[in-house]
Amino acid sequence: MNREYNSRIEKYREFFTKEYLMGPNSLRLLDEMLAKYPLKEGGRVMDLGCGTGLTSMFLAKEAKVKVFATDLWIAAAQNAERFKKWGIDDQVIPIHADANVLPYAEGYFDAIVSIDAYHYFGAKKGVFTEKILPYLKKGGIFMAAMPGVKEEPDGEAADLLLEWMEGSKDDYDTFHCRKWWLDLIGKSDEFEVVLDLDLDCYEEAWNDWFVSGHEYGVKDKAYMDRGMERYLSFIGLVIQRK
Numbered sequence: 001m002n003r004e005y006n007s008r009i010e011k012y013r014e015f016f017t018k019e020y021l022m023g024p025n026s027l028r029l030l031d032e033m034l035a036k037y038p039l040k041e042g043g044r045v046m047d048l049g050c051g052t053g054l055t056s057m058f059l060a061k062e063a064k065v066k067v068f069a070t071d072l073w074i075a076a077a078q079n080a081e082r083f084k085k086w087g088i089d090d091q092v093i094p095i096h097a098d099a100n101v102l103p104y105a106e107g108y109f110d111a112i113v114s115i116d117a118y119h120y121f122g123a124k125k126g127v128f129t130e131k132i133l134p135y136l137k138k139g140g141i142f143m144a145a146m147p148g149v150k151e152e153p154d155g156e157a158a159d160l161l162l163e164w165m166e167g168s169k170d171d172y173d174t175f176h177c178r179k180w181w182l183d184l185i186g187k188s189d190e191f192e193v194v195l196d197l198d199l200d201c202y203e204e205a206w207n208d209w210f211v212s213g214h215e216y217g218v219k220d221k222a223y224m225d226r227g228m229e230r231y232l233s234f235i236g237l238v239i240q241r242k
Ligand SMILES: C[S@@+](CC[C@H](N)C(=O)[O-])C[C@H]1O[C@@H](n2cnc3c(N)ncnc32)[C@H](O)[C@@H]1O
Pocket: 020, 021, 022, 023, 025, 026, 048, 049, 050, 051, 052, 053, 054, 055, 070, 071, 072, 073, 074, 097, 098, 099, 100, 114, 115, 116, 117, 120, 121
């Protein structure tokens, strides 16, 4: 491991546990995205789908921004307790909200960051332009990193993915390749895709999840070992509002 951005992640190793992780290590995904596209210090950032708030903490401490930690499945009160315990409650505000109906003023954010979450609500035509973009200031940044596939699944890959998703077509339909995401988001005078990539931290992010002791991590590892790992990727996108 010789990536220069890997060292700051070590400070957070105590959080790589089943109590905080909700999937492949979101801190590694965010760390790599910020290394490749740093955010301006002092900005106002929505962490959309923040889960237990690990990424919100990382944004506050490492990117030095003010964070609106927004999530649907995790109660704001639980995150408020964690943010107080972590000493970041003056910089990170917990909000319970659905990405489809966000409770914010339009044009309010310098950045909207969504780590391991956007694929749950963003994989439909119009979500980006109608539900996300309006909340960015002009010049503001949307940054997402999410699990996906190297190519749209077919044959054995499609069968294995569907089995892994326990037959749920909705869950299956959250996994797409980079080209699919770029086609879905499309092109417009209102925004520009400034970075799209398959992330380098793939192996470490999954390994942290497998050894976290989370029961889903154990199940995911079994599917990786059966061949799923050949087909998967983490997709990173950065889009700027014009
Ligand atoms: C796998 S967890 C990842 C959480 C966190 N970003 C992390 O990586 O640790 C996915 C998160 O997406 C959030 N989510 C899913 N659908 C959502 C929606 N419609 N609006 C807001 N958050 C949503 C869930 O509440 C959940 O916490």
